[in-house]
Amino acid sequence: xxxxxxxxxxxxxxxxxxxxxxxxxxxxxxxxxxxxxxxxxxxxxxxxxxxxxxxxxxxxxxxxxxxxxxxxxxxxxxxxxxxxxxxxxxxxxxxxxxxxxxxxxxxxxxxxxxxxxxxxxxxxxxxxxxxxxxxxxxxxxxxxxxxxxxxxxxxxxxxxxxxxxxxxxxxxxxxxxxxxxxxxxxxxxxxxxxxxxxxxxxxxxxxxxxxxxxxxxxxxxxxxxxxxxxxxxxxxxxxxxxxxxxxxxxxxxxxxxxxxxxxxxxxxxxxxxxxxxxxxxxxxxxxxxxxxxxxxxxxxxxxxxxxxxxxxxxx
Amino acid sequence: xxxxxxxxxxxxxxxxxxxxxxxxxxxxxxxxxxxxxxxxxxxxxxxxxxxxxxxxxxxxxxxxxxxxxxxxxxxxxxxxxxxxxxxxxxxxxxxxxxxxxxxxxxxxxxxxxxxxxxxxxxxxxxxxxxxxxxxxxxxxxxxxxxxxxxxxxxxxxxxxxxxxxxxxxxxxxxxxxxxxxxxxxxxxxxxxxxxxxxxxxxxxxxxxxxxxxxxxxxxxxxxxxxxxxxxxxxxxxxxxxxxxxxxxxxxxxxxxxxxxxxxxxxxxxxxxxxxxxxxxxxxxxxxxxxxxxxxxxxxxxxxxxxxxxxxxxxxxxxxx
Numbered sequence: 272x273x274x275x276x277x278x279x280x281x282x283x284x285x286x287x288x289x290x291x292x293x294x295x296x297x298x299x300x301x302x303x304x305x306x307x308x309x310x311x312x313x314x315x316x317x318x319x320x321x322x323x324x325x326x327x328x329x330x331x332x333x334x335x336x337x338x339x340x341x342x343x344x345x346x347x348x349x350x351x352x353x354x355x356x357x358x359x360x361x362x363x364x365x366x367x368x369x370x371x372x373x374x375x376x377x378x379x380x381x382x383x384x385x386x387x388x389x390x391x392x393x394x395x396x397x398x399x400x401x402x403x404x405x406x407x408x409x410x411x412x413x414x415x416x417x418x419x420x421x422x423x424x425x426x427x428x429x430x431x432x433x434x435x436x437x438x439x440x441x442x443x444x445x446x447x448x449x450x451x452x453x454x455x456x457x458x459x460x461x462x463x464x465x466x467x468x469x470x471x472x473x474x475x476x477x478x479x480x481x482x483x484x485x486x487x488x489x490x491x492x493x494x495x496x497x498x499x500x501x502x503x504x505x506x507x508x509x510x511x512x513x514x515x516x517x518x519x520x521x522x523x524x525x526x527x528x529x530x531x532x533x534x535x536x537x538x539x540x541x542x543x544x545x546x547x548x549x550x551x552x553x554x555x556x557x558x559x560x561x562x563x564x565x566x567x568x569x570x571x572x573x574x575x576x577x578x579x580x581x582x583x584x585x586x
Numbered sequence: 587x588x589x590x591x592x593x594x595x596x597x598x599x600x601x602x603x604x605x606x607x608x609x610x611x612x613x614x615x616x617x618x619x620x621x622x623x624x625x626x627x628x629x630x631x632x633x634x635x636x637x638x639x640x641x642x643x644x645x646x647x648x649x650x651x652x653x654x655x656x657x658x659x660x661x662x663x664x665x666x667x668x669x670x671x672x673x674x675x676x677x678x679x680x681x682x683x684x685x686x687x688x689x690x691x692x693x694x695x696x697x698x699x700x701x702x703x704x705x706x707x708x709x710x711x712x713x714x715x716x717x718x719x720x721x722x723x724x725x726x727x728x729x730x731x732x733x734x735x736x737x738x739x740x741x742x743x744x745x746x747x748x749x750x751x752x753x754x755x756x757x758x759x760x761x762x763x764x765x766x767x768x769x770x771x772x773x774x775x776x777x778x779x780x781x782x783x784x785x786x787x788x789x790x791x792x793x794x795x796x797x798x799x800x801x802x803x804x805x806x807x808x809x810x811x812x813x814x815x816x817x818x819x820x821x822x823x824x825x826x827x828x829x830x831x832x833x834x835x836x837x838x839x840x841x842x843x844x845x846x847x848x849x850x851x852x853x854x855x856x857x858x859x860x861x862x863x864x865x866x867x868x869x870x871x872x873x874x875x876x877x878x879x880x881x882x883x884x885x886x887x888x889x890x891x892x893x894x895x896x897x898x899x900x901x902x903x904x905x906x
Contacts, residue, residue: 420601420604423601424601424604424605424608427601427605427882427885427886428605428609428878428881428882428885429841429843429844429845429847429881429885431844431847431848432844432847432862432877432878432881433878435847435862435863435866436612436616436866436874436878437612439866439867439869440616441616513727517729520729520731520732521729521731521848524731525851525863526867527866540731540732540735544735544739547739547743548743548744551739554735554739558732558735558736561729561732562727562728562729562732563727565727565728565729566723566724566727569723569726569727570723
């Protein structure tokens with residue numbers, strides 16, 4: 272008898288199945304990397320709360336005007352002054368402002384602008400930051416030094432000062448100029464991060480292997496190294512959304528960012544501040560929206576960071 | 587160590603030089619730049635040429651830069667377009683108020699952050715820790731200007747407990763004690779608002795640092811040798827855990843010249859930040875340029891100080 276008969280093993284195919292039946296608890300179902308990360312994220316209750324709130328917020332701002340009747344933020348709805356600064360009612364759940372416009376519609380419209388600016392500037396900043404950081408980290412040497420000195424120069428001036436000077440002079444109150452300005456300040460941290468990751472990942476064996484079979488610079492950078500550096504980049508991108516929302520609101524509050532006739536949550540806050548003693552809702556609605564949005568984004572970002580961390584053991 | 591300092595100083599000087607060129611070009615590139623502001627629109631062409639010659643605006647850019655740099659290094663930043671005062675006088679006049687607000691807020695934030703961080707770390711996982719961590723999350727997400735607005739509205743407008751703006755009540759002259767109380771009333775709200783922004787981030791940092799330190803072997807050794815829990819915490823753990831936080835605080839202090847801009851704007855606190863906001867609205871370029879340069883000098887200087895401080899406090903760090 273040869274060994275396979277003695278061990279009562281019939282064929283290579285059937286080898287695996289009896290083992291599984293006998294010890295199912297020891298064998299885990301194969302999951303893809305993305306699935307593992309997703310499962311870890313789902314288990315983080317706080318992050319899920321943040322994610323749910325963000326989804327609801329996006330639905331509120333972008334689908335709200337289509338689904339409900341609150342889709343005229345600029346329409347004056349009142350016929351006499353006594354109906355301005357009204358409290359909540361069936362027709363206007365969040366009241367009206369000092370010229371009779373529907374606060375809920377304004378919150379939705381302002382939310383569209385604020386969220387759009389935050390997301391777009393995050394994307395631009397990340398694309399810019401990743402490219403610059405990748406080049407600096409991969410090639411090193413003089414390219415690295417030049418790029419990092421340039422980042423240092425910009426980071427040496429306190430952020431808000433430079434932001435205000437540039438916004439007072441170069442923006443014209445439209446979302447597009449604000450997006451360009453905010454992305455200018457967002458790429459530096461991502462560039463530093465990516466540069467660090469690339470500097471360390473550059474020494475891995477798979478990079479050497481790729482180069483051995485003929486991969487050149489770009490291909491190595493974006494096909495081999497970047498997917499492995501993606502974790503911190505994703506976390507940074509998420510947190511950058513929150514930072515951008517705050518930056519845009521601060522600029523609009525002081526009158527340097529979004530200007531009338533465009534409105535965002537920041538401009539709504541500055542409008543509501545003057546009538547606070549009469550109608551607190553005008554200030555509270557945009558302010559609380561800003562606060563809870565940033566809070567949820569931070570919670571999601573932290574949840575992603577925990578889910579993507581390769582050193583955290585399974586809980 | 588000495589070589590490291592010299593190298594850092596040279597790097598800082600290079601950075602400052604690059605920065606000054608950048609700022610100068612920026613101010614000249616701004617729409618409504620130096621020329622448009624001082625020109626009377628009804629001036630004739632000859633008059634315009636005369637003013638340009640007088641202010642040196644017809645010289646090539648690099649000549650203008652060198653003249654500006656020479657003046658700046660001696661402290662002469664020109665004259666404000668709005669008030670015609672020397673810019674350096676304006677800055678010196680406003681700086682004490684900002685320094686007062688910022689340093690008090692920093693000190694308060696440091697004390698609070700260390701306390702909260704230590705309590706959170708010692709009672710890790712408990713309800714106290716959970717509450718404090720949640721509060722710090724809230725603090726991080728809350729933008730400074732919103733917190734300032736809420737504080738103003740609740741304590742000033744609703745409750746009428748504290749004044750809403752300024753640093754002192756206008757017009758009245760009190761005896762020293764009441765003057766002190768009056769100023770205290772005015773500084774509390776902006777100081778607290780500024781401090782909360784710092785405490786939120788720092789307390790989490792302190793907590794993480796403290797947890798990491800208490801896991802070290804030397805803590806176990808000290809406890810085994812019989813050190814009581816409280817001195818153990820203070821003399822052994824805290825001293826090591828606080829080092830990175832102090833570095834962060836030193837770095838943050840570099841923002842003193844412009845860091846309280848938003849708070850000063852919300853509370854109309856008469857400091858450098860408010861000067862900046864006003865000159866921005868008035869397109870007062872000499873003041874803007876001078877402020878950008880001064881703040882950059884502070885930031886770069888305190889970056890260097892923070893690094894040196896870290897090396898002094900933690901003898902394990904060796905700089906080549």
